[in-house]
Amino acid sequence: MVKALEEYDIGRPSTYASIIQTLLNREYVLSEQRRLFPTTMGKIVNLFLTKHFARYVDYDFTANLEDDLDAVSRGEKDWLPLMQSFWDTFSQNIEEKKDVSREEVMQARELGIDPKSGKPVSVRYGRYGPFVQIGTKDDEEKPLFASLIGDMKFDEVDLERP
Structure with a gap:
């Protein structure tokens, strides 16, 4: 690295x-x-940032901003216009992204309805990897969770192979 x-x-x-x-x-x-x-969490964060904040995780942007900040520290550039320019575009980007749902970020995918409980079944990414969830956080009962086992892959899970 x-x-x-x-x-x-x-x-x-x-x-x-x-x-x-x-x-x-x-x-x-x-x-x-x-x-x-x-x-898995690192991959999720990376996908989120590259999708929604691509400009700010671009190698050239980072290197150029560091050069500008070095110029400020040497007294060759004024810090206020530099920060104002950054903040104007960054805050606008934040405002545009504030409605991005947790499900979109965590890449939740609905699989259907559990025939036993009648509750929705989804596959999601969590801190410790992908898992299947029966029910929602809004249900009276807590949702049920199960980690994927063996060679199961997030994109291949369906109701036949939860």
């Missing part, structure tokens, strides 16, 4: 450790044998 940060001119050597530690703390990645692997 450090090689990628260096290649795209993102961050500084002094910030690499804190970037990686933040990803680990938020459980967006796991570290195994000095390698980082994305978690």
Whole structure:
């Protein structure tokens, strides 16, 4: 990951450790044998950000903003117009995205109705991976949850193979 940060001119050597530690703390990645692997939650966050905030997670945007901030620290640029320009577009983007549903973010997919309970069945992503849910949070009874087992894949789950 450090090689990628260096290649795209993102961050500084002094910030690499804190970037990686933040990803680990938020459980967006796991570290195994000095390698980082994305978690399900990390993949969900990445998909959300690249879909709804593509400009801000673009390598060039990050590198250019760091260059601008360096220019501010050297006294070559005024910080107020830079931040105002950033905030104007960013706050507009936030406003446009405020109605994005949790289901869309978590990529919930309705499978149908459970024949035993008559409640809706869906497959969703959660912090620990994909799972099937019977019922909704609005039901009187708590929904039932089950993790996917074995080789089951999120996109292949249906009512025949929940």
